[in-house]
Amino acid sequence: xxxxxxxxxxxxxxxxxxxxxxxxxxxxxxxxxxxxxxxxxxxxxxxxxxxxxxxxxxxxxxxxxxxxxxxxxxxxxxxxxxxxxxxxxxxxxxxxxxxxxxxxxxxxxxxxxxxxxxxxxxxxxxxxxxxxxxxxxxxxxxxxxxxxxxxxxxxxxxxxxxxxxxxxxxxxxxxxxxxxxxxxxxxxxxxxxxxxxxxxxxxxxxxxxxxxxxxxxxxxxxxxxxxxxxxxxxxxxxxxxxxxxxxxxxxxxxxxxxxxxxxxxxxxxxxxxxxxxxxxxxxxxxxxxxxxxxxxxxxxxxxxxxxxxxxxxxxxxxxxxxxxxxxxxxxxxxxxxxxxxxxxxxxxxxxxxxxxxxxxxxxxxxxxxxxxxxxxxxxxxxxxxxxxxxxxxxxxxxxxxxxxxxxxxxxxxxxxxxxxxxxxxxxxxxxxxxxxxxxxxxxxxxxx
Amino acid sequence: xxxxxxxxxxxxxxxxxxxxxxxxxxxxxxxxxxxxxxxxxxxxxxxxxxxxxxxxxxxxxxxxxxxxxxxxxxxxxxxxxxxxxxxxxxxxxxxxxxxxxxxxxxxxxxxxxxxxxxxxxxxxxxxxxxxxxxxxxxxxxxxxxxxxxxxxxxxxxxxxxxxxxxxxxxxxxxxxxxxxxxxxxxxxxxxxxxxxxxxxxxxxxxxxxxxxxxxxxxxxxxxxxxxxxxxxxxxxxxxxxxxxxxxxxxxxxxxxxxxxxxxxxxxxxxxxxxxxxxxxxxxxxxxxxxxxxxxxxxxxxxxxxxxxxxxxxxxxxxxxxxxxxxxxxxxxxxxxxxxxxxxxxxxxxxxxxxxxxxxxxxxxxxxxxxxxxxxxxxxxxxxxxxxxxxxxxxxxxxxxxxxxxxxxxxxxxxxxxxxxxxxxxxxxxxxx
Numbered sequence: 001x002x003x004x005x006x007x008x009x010x011x012x013x014x015x016x017x018x019x020x021x022x023x024x025x026x027x028x029x030x031x032x033x034x035x036x037x038x039x040x041x042x043x044x045x046x047x048x049x050x051x052x053x054x055x056x057x058x059x060x061x062x063x064x065x066x067x068x069x070x071x072x073x074x075x076x077x078x079x080x081x082x083x084x085x086x087x088x089x090x091x092x093x094x095x096x097x098x099x100x101x102x103x104x105x106x107x108x109x110x111x112x113x114x115x116x117x118x119x120x121x122x123x124x125x126x127x128x129x130x131x132x133x134x135x136x137x138x139x140x141x142x143x144x145x146x147x148x149x150x151x152x153x154x155x156x157x158x159x160x161x162x163x164x165x166x167x168x169x170x171x172x173x174x175x176x177x178x179x180x181x182x183x184x185x186x187x188x189x190x191x192x193x194x195x196x197x198x199x200x201x202x203x204x205x206x207x208x209x210x211x212x213x214x215x216x217x218x219x220x221x222x223x224x225x226x227x228x229x230x231x232x233x234x235x236x237x238x239x240x241x242x243x244x245x246x247x248x249x250x251x252x253x254x255x256x257x258x259x260x261x262x263x264x265x266x267x268x269x270x271x272x273x274x275x276x277x278x279x280x281x282x283x284x285x286x287x288x289x290x291x292x293x294x295x296x297x298x299x300x301x302x303x304x305x306x307x308x309x310x311x312x313x314x315x316x317x318x319x320x321x322x323x324x325x326x327x328x329x330x331x332x333x334x335x336x337x338x339x340x341x342x343x344x345x346x347x348x349x350x351x352x353x354x355x356x357x358x359x360x361x362x363x364x365x366x367x368x369x370x371x372x373x374x375x376x377x378x379x380x381x382x383x384x385x386x387x388x389x390x391x392x393x394x395x396x397x398x399x400x401x402x403x404x405x406x407x408x409x410x411x412x413x414x415x416x417x418x419x420x421x422x423x424x425x426x427x428x429x430x431x432x433x434x435x436x437x438x439x440x441x442x443x444x445x446x447x448x
Numbered sequence: 449x450x451x452x453x454x455x456x457x458x459x460x461x462x463x464x465x466x467x468x469x470x471x472x473x474x475x476x477x478x479x480x481x482x483x484x485x486x487x488x489x490x491x492x493x494x495x496x497x498x499x500x501x502x503x504x505x506x507x508x509x510x511x512x513x514x515x516x517x518x519x520x521x522x523x524x525x526x527x528x529x530x531x532x533x534x535x536x537x538x539x540x541x542x543x544x545x546x547x548x549x550x551x552x553x554x555x556x557x558x559x560x561x562x563x564x565x566x567x568x569x570x571x572x573x574x575x576x577x578x579x580x581x582x583x584x585x586x587x588x589x590x591x592x593x594x595x596x597x598x599x600x601x602x603x604x605x606x607x608x609x610x611x612x613x614x615x616x617x618x619x620x621x622x623x624x625x626x627x628x629x630x631x632x633x634x635x636x637x638x639x640x641x642x643x644x645x646x647x648x649x650x651x652x653x654x655x656x657x658x659x660x661x662x663x664x665x666x667x668x669x670x671x672x673x674x675x676x677x678x679x680x681x682x683x684x685x686x687x688x689x690x691x692x693x694x695x696x697x698x699x700x701x702x703x704x705x706x707x708x709x710x711x712x713x714x715x716x717x718x719x720x721x722x723x724x725x726x727x728x729x730x731x732x733x734x735x736x737x738x739x740x741x742x743x744x745x746x747x748x749x750x751x752x753x754x755x756x757x758x759x760x761x762x763x764x765x766x767x768x769x770x771x772x773x774x775x776x777x778x779x780x781x782x783x784x785x786x787x788x789x790x791x792x793x794x795x796x797x798x799x800x801x802x803x804x805x806x807x808x809x810x811x812x813x814x815x816x817x818x819x820x821x822x823x824x825x826x827x828x829x830x831x832x833x834x835x836x837x838x839x840x841x842x843x844x845x846x847x848x849x850x851x852x853x854x855x856x857x858x859x860x861x862x863x864x865x866x867x868x869x870x871x872x873x874x875x876x877x878x879x880x
Binding site for chain 2: 029030031032033048051052054055058060061062063066067068071074081082084085088089100101102104134137173
């Protein structure tokens with residue numbers, strides 16, 4: 001049968017969507033698919049692998065046993081049945097709006113005081129490192145978490161009053177016994193997944209240089225040295241909200257087992273603890289449930305996802321906002337420009353200049369944002385500087401404007417005002433800005 | 449034993465109470481983007497119900513045959529044969545809902561089970577996903593009918609999915625052509641469209657990728673893929689032929705459910721104005737069955753009720769559901785296996801037909817018949833025994849059926865091959 005050969009320009013669609021000549025990793029796409037464009041200057045085999053990865057990323061997985069063995073393996077305990085559930089359109093998840101709503105694109109990490117043998121969080125002996133709210137039929141889900149908010153008014157120096165909402169969490173229906181009084185928990189919404197290949201191609205040396213550069217600017221960012229399970233040695237973490245995962249492959253495999261209960265060669269055991277007997281007795285699909293080729297496909301897809309282009313960079317207000325962003329110190333941590341080094345797994349990622357607005361380092365963000373759950377060398381007050389690229393697209397693509405790790409901020413202004421710790425001086429300077437310059441800074445963020 | 453624990457971050461005591469919820473389990477094969485939208489909206493309106501979604505692709509039927517129907521309360525799917533089969537097995541309870549404002553049919557297309565065990569929640573139409581920019585660039589008009597796709601001007605510009613290998617909707621789409629145009633005429637039409645097309649084998653690229661990228665300009669498709677891609681910014685347009693064929697999705701309540709009231713609330717929500725309007729969302733783009741909501745449709749959205757006034761649908765999936773596997777086998781034998789040869793022979797034939805009096809020439813008409821004839825007639829195609837031996841499940845589990853199917857395929861392959869050879873011989877003779 002004649003086979004339709006995919007043109008190299010596949011998925012780029014129109015000239016508008018074609019990657020810029022000066023940076024092929026930036027998708028000039030003004031549509032709701034701006035987070036879903038695939039870098040296409042790779043060979044056909046690699047492109048097809050990425051397209052297979054796209055299908056797997058969008059796939060709803062099924063409970064075993066199943067005829068569709070290649071997509072079987074959901075559970076026995078899980079949060080959602082698809083990657084897309086928490087990363088809708090490759091973008092951000094959102095928190096429930098009230099206690100009645102379930103967490104649909106959000107989860108809660110758990111641990112006890114102490115560390116595991118590699119320095120990571122100490123799993124709860126029953127619930128592990130994450131509350132799986134759902135179970136396959138016959139296996140009770142671990143419990144539910146509800147969130148409510150308390151409004152707290154903040155008055156800026158110019159008299160403007162802004163209400164921030166403080167999340168309050170409640171665990172209920174805990175099916176496997178109570179949680180300990182000293183349980184550490186950390187609610188998180190699903191973060192965007194584009195541009196991760198570029199971040200992976202930033203060298204450890206660069207990250208260390210960024211730490212030094214930050215110190216010179218008065219911030220104390222530091223890398224998170226985590227356990228690299230593939231190479232069996234410590235490495236700088238860069239993925240996860242606390243930079244607690246060293247490689248993209250481990251991040252993907254961790255999400256498959258943690259969020260969906262799908263085993264892989266990196267996580268060959270189902271996520272059942274010793275007391276979760278129904279979970280242990282529940283059938284698995286083939287082992288591993290996510291075949292290596294499938295893991296490679298998802299890895300290829302996420303590595304090849306382009307980043308959305310900036311908009312309105314010529315707008316004077318945006319330019320003023322950009323200047324203010326640097327002037328008040330935001331750019332000390334949200335570093336505008338990084339360069340990738342040689343990246344052997346995917347040479348196309350090598351030597352790229354990117355604009356992620358992150359330093360991939362951990363920073364103390366103060367008590368207001370603290371989750372009090374250490375993760376390797378990240379303290380309970382520290383978070384990795386989240387990339388800001390694409391942040392201005394969230395409202396259009398994900399149809400909400402909830403920001404920060406747990407989605408508590410309802411807009412970008414609230415997100416800035418939640419900054420504390422090392423970011424407190426910058427936050428104060430933002431609060432003291434005339435309203436016009438504050439709005440210009442927000443316009444700049446919306447242009448990313 | 450259940451435990452409750454109040455855990456508070458640094459910001460003070462939480463005084464709220466999370467109320468206990470009733471869990472309602474819905475089995476579906478819809479993609480997450482679609483399901484999540486309905487899940488969120490339903491739970492917002494029904495905070496006392498926790499919707500649990502189970503997903504099955506090809507084995508919903510055995511899943512629903514498990515004890516207690518696998519714990520499933522509601523089944524929501526486009527797989528009509530599962531609704532029919534399970535109805536025979538007594539797996540549904542009557543919906544018993546208020547259907548005010550909901551039509552029972554659109555033309556020949558029923559939207560409700562006559563006995564009230566299931567009903568359509570939405571429909572999707574078959575037509576053509578086109579890239580208008582591509583067509584303009586190549587000076588091609590927008591196709592308006594399946595017949596238009598046989599025009600030689602479209603040669604090389606069409607991507608035609610192979611029904612046995614690509615997407616569950618493709619066999620239905622192919623069969624809708626056979627039902628609308630008649631068995632013999634339908635296959636003749638398909639043969640000529642296939643001659644103009646690249647056949648799409650299984651592959652990771654979506655039809656919307658291929659058309660959106662300008663790889664090809666037209667692809668027969670079910671509407672929501674193209675309409676959703678268009679709504680999300682892809683340079684696509686969905687064209688509906690006059691007298692559209694539709695594939696409905698249905699909903700049913702399991703006979704074994706312990707949550708009948710909650711299940712009915714979900715069904716009512718799906719059919720409510722709120723639920724039906726969710727179908728307009730850019731990530732869904734399916735066609736509501738509640739006619740009134742089209743008053744609020746997005747600009748340019750297709751309205752099947754309005755379209756049916758001038759061209760009522762004639763396709764009814766119930767009639768031909770059993771013959772899809774047979775259709776697939778014939779498509780392979782007639783069109784896929786001879787595709788390259790057929791494209792060359794059709795070019796020759798069209799040259800001859802374009803000559804003065806070409807189409808009236810009996811010898812040329814004979815060659816056309818050789819290239820379009822199907823080895824069995826419509827009556828034989830409706831023979832249940834023949835249909836059954838080609839079904840995937842039957843072939844896999846019944847050795848005799850597999851032998852019979854193979855024998856028939858061999859005979860048809862030989863007959864079709866002989867016709868192509870004869871056509872080739874006659875065309876070569878003519879051109880000498």
